[in-house]
Amino acid sequence: MSTEYVEKLIKDIDVKNVVNGDVEVVNNSPLEIIGKGRQGAVFRYTDDICIKVYGNTEDCEREHYAMYLGQKSNMFPLLYAAGDNYIVMEIVKGVDLREYLQSQPLTETLSYKLIELLITFKEVGFERIDHHKRQIYIQPDGSLKVIDVGRTIWRNRVYPYPRKLLNSLGKENKAKFLSHLKLLAPELYEEWEYYMKMEALSREIYQVLLKKKSNKDAVSVLSKKVLLTHDEQEQISQLENLVRKVFKEEWVKTMLAKGYNPDKVMEAIDKHWERAEKRSLNSKDDNKD
Ligand SMILES: Nc1ncnc2c1ncn2[C@@H]1O[C@H](COP(=O)(O)OP(=O)(O)OP(=O)(O)O)[C@@H](O)[C@H]1O
Ligand SMILES: [Mg+2]
Missing domain, CATH: 3.30.200.20 (Phosphorylase Kinase; domain 1)
Incomplete structure (x- = not known):
């Protein structure tokens, strides 16, 4: 070549x-x-x-x-x-597993070969021990070969069990494969079963959370009624209070760092706000005239 x-x-x-x-x-x-x-x-x-x-x-x-x-x-x-x-x-010859299973049963021997394949993935150093059935080929001599391995070493999400392979097998063959696994590699079966249970539980919890959506609507209506301030004047005065609070906290911190007595500083600030308020009220009255 x-x-x-x-x-x-x-x-x-x-x-x-x-x-x-x-x-x-x-x-x-x-x-x-x-x-x-x-x-x-x-x-x-x-x-x-x-x-x-x-x-x-x-x-x-x-x-x-x-x-x-x-x-x-x-x-x-x-x-x-x-x-x-x-x-x-x-060029990989033979039939891909999807095609093969259309007409042939998933035997214990084939399950054994699939487990062997997953073990090989791990042995060669792949991060993702999983493959879709259409990327797995059964050669004329009965051995397996895979294509499209680009996603085996890098993936943003890696499941701790061969989810893609199991799900791609379909309900019946998945159950068959798992029953073969239970016999051939019981410890592995237990581990995968645990992750599958966690996944099923997560799915159930998600459904529960989804149903609580009506509560979200209720909270949204209530928060508008009770928590949101619609009066603009009220908003301004709340904002003013907030600015004063922050100013006071920051000023006290600064003066404290300079060695002043914090109580005295707070007293002085309050007096300053009082005076400023009076001045502003007077000027408002002046403008009215
Ligand atoms: N080595 C090979 N021997 C025979 N056919 C092959 C080989 N590699 C790829 N093909 C054929 O080409 C098709 C596309 O190849 P492949 O799945 O590797 O592409 P891809 O773009 O990486 O796919 P994906 O979108 O699943 O990542 C396969 O479905 C298969 O039919
Ligand atoms: Mg690919």
């Missing part, structure tokens, strides 16, 4: 990220597109090699790093080369 040739081909492919959607692709290269997602588009290079072209270099770098970690195991596509916005890798 010539990297130079790959680079030349990539120049004729434009991949742009789209908010909440799959990437937009303008392909002027002779390569056939075999799939796309939110992060990139995948092109067939040979029968066994494909090139994933990314919408941004950060996603490419992360997936490259995750794939590099995964090379210790045979559960990841072989990594051939990478550039700023592309990765050249093995």
Whole structure:
């Protein structure tokens, strides 16, 4: 495989990220597109090699790093080369788990392989031990391989159990997988069950809080009636009181720091406000005349 040739081909492919959607692709290269997602588009290079072209270099770098970690195991596509916005890798053959489970049952052997896969994720150093079933492929020889590992090493939210995998299995297969797990790895089952219970409880609490919304409306009406001051004159006088209070506190602090007696200072301030008030009343009366 010539990297130079790959680079030349990539120049004729434009991949742009789209908010909440799959990437937009303008392909002027002779390569056939075999799939796309939110992060990139995948092109067939040979029968066994494909090139994933990314919408941004950060996603490419992360997936490259995750794939590099995964090379210790045979559960990841072989990594051939990478550039700023592309990765050249093995084409994963077989059927993805979503497709497979449409017609085949989730056997104990398959559950065992899935647990093995999660253990491998941890062993190679991934932070996120989880994967959607459509990113897991069953090879013709029965072994598993995963694609799209970019989000395994970085995620703003990491669940302490493989939530995505379990939920993607659907209700029936999730129950089946958990019953297999209980037999094959009881301690792990207990740990995951604990987190699932916490999650279910959190969901229930959320519903309770949501129902209390009517109370929020009531508080809003009451606060308008009782707590809010609608009279402008009243607001001004309250503001004045507040300014005086703050001024007094700050002034006392300053004078205290300078060694004055705080009681004397407070007395002096009160007298000063009194005088100022009288002056202001007199001038109001003068203006009336
Ligand atoms: N190594 C591979 N071998 C075979 N097909 C692949 C390979 N990598 C990707 N594909 C195909 O291309 C599609 C898109 O790839 P991928 O899921 O890696 O893209 P993505 O943009 O990272 O997706 P997501 O939006 O889920 O992050 C896959 O669903 C699959 O059909
Ligand atoms: Mg991805």
